[in-house]
Amino acid sequence: MIIFAFMTDSGKKTIGVLGGGSWATALTKLLSQSQENVYWWMRNEEAVKHIQEFGHNPNYIQAIEFDLNKVHVSSNLQEIVDACDILVVAIPSAFVHSAFQEADVKGLENKILFSAIKGVINEFDAIPARYFHKTWNVPYDSIGIVCGPCHAEEVALEKLSYLTIGCSDLDKADYMAEQLKCRFIKTTTTEDVFGTELSAILKNVYAVASGICHGLGYGDNFQAVLVTAAIGEIERFIDSVHEVHRDVKSSAYLGDLLVTAYSPYSRNRTFGTMVGKGYSVKWATIEMNMVAEGYYATRGIHEINKKFNADIPIADAVYRILYEKVSPAVEMRILADKLS
Numbered sequence: 001m002i003i004f005a006f007m008t009d010s011g012k013k014t015i016g017v018l019g020g021g022s023w024a025t026a027l028t029k030l031l032s033q034s035q036e037n038v039y040w041w042m043r044n045e046e047a048v049k050h051i052q053e054f055g056h057n058p059n060y061i062q063a064i065e066f067d068l069n070k071v072h073v074s075s076n077l078q079e080i081v082d083a084c085d086i087l088v089v090a091i092p093s094a095f096v097h098s099a100f101q102e103a104d105v106k107g108l109e110n111k112i113l114f115s116a117i118k119g120v121i122n123e124f125d126a127i128p129a130r131y132f133h134k135t136w137n138v139p140y141d142s143i144g145i146v147c148g149p150c151h152a153e154e155v156a157l158e159k160l161s162y163l164t165i166g167c168s169d170l171d172k173a174d175y176m177a178e179q180l181k182c183r184f185i186k187t188t189t190t191e192d193v194f195g196t197e198l199s200a201i202l203k204n205v206y207a208v209a210s211g212i213c214h215g216l217g218y219g220d221n222f223q224a225v226l227v228t229a230a231i232g233e234i235e236r237f238i239d240s241v242h243e244v245h246r247d248v249k250s251s252a253y254l255g256d257l258l259v260t261a262y263s264p265y266s267r268n269r270t271f272g273t274m275v276g277k278g279y280s281v282k283w284a285t286i287e288m289n290m291v292a293e294g295y296y297a298t299r300g301i302h303e304i305n306k307k308f309n310a311d312i313p314i315a316d317a318v319y320r321i322l323y324e325k326v327s328p329a330v331e332m333r334i335l336a337d338k339l340s
Contacts, residue, residue: 093119215276
């Protein structure tokens with residue numbers, strides 16, 4: 001086992017990224033531009049060896065090349081946790097609990113966690129902030145979120161992008177925002193962790209809906225109506241769960257919804273398009289070879305809403321298509337009448 005032991009400047013916090021997918025890869029790239037050392041965990045040992053030898057992730061965004069004098073990668077989760085003050089969790093939501101449980105991780109309660117998960121932890125029907133607090137005893141003021149209209153592929157291309165960093169302790173949000181900011185990334189901060197996290201989850205559900213409509217042959221006119229209704233649903237749902245004032249027209253909410261619903265990089269839109277064209281959920285998932293968070297989020301939001309009963313007909317329609325196997329064409333015709 002390799003033990004990381006690097007000296008840092010006084011007051012400088014060590015940061016680690018957890019996850020081996022495209023977003024984790026992009027976040028590691030961003031952090032490696034501001035940090036002397038970045039620690040990176042992924043489960044796949046073959047990928048770890050490949051990165052250590054060749055300096056790029058063999059499975060996701062291969063064009064990103066890492067400076068191995070700064071980026072230290074390991075398949076030992078506890079090792080990365082021990083090396084870091086701040087952990088950015090970018091593991092797909094379906095695998096978060098198993099990753100931490102299998103590693104029997106110790107010491108998370110003493111770390112600052114920023115979630116880049118954008119999904120529901122299905123074993124608990126909980127958003128990541130609640131999961132880390134309830135299951136791993138991390139204080140809420142040490143839990144944050146990294147969100148915003150920012151696709152990993154565009155980060156790799158160094159296209160101008162915007163991130164919102166949330167934490168109830170704004171000093172921690174400000175610190176993380178400063179570490180992620182660079183020539184092509186602009187950052188803002190917020191205290192609304194619950195609102196931004198729920199919005200980041202819901203926008204994936206609505207991106208699946210957008211893809212289903214695209215696969216069925218609906219045009220841009222209907223898509224505009226659908227997405228307009230979707231931001232209304234996001235506002236109603238968040239207000240039901242966590243009733244504080246927020247402007248859902250800002251980039252962390254509406255901007256993230258728009259890019260996920262419309263972008264060709266959106267795996268949730270791609271997944272929905274395949275379902276709309278007649279693929280089964282199983283075959284769409286196999287052919288994509290990537291995790292569409294919206295599939296898992298749809299069920300999680302459905303379960304959470306049993307308590308709050310928010311009026312979210314689009315999300316309900318997606319649930320019936322994905323989990324009750326209702327015909328996408330029939331369900332979307334019914335939905336179209338409700339949106340008129």
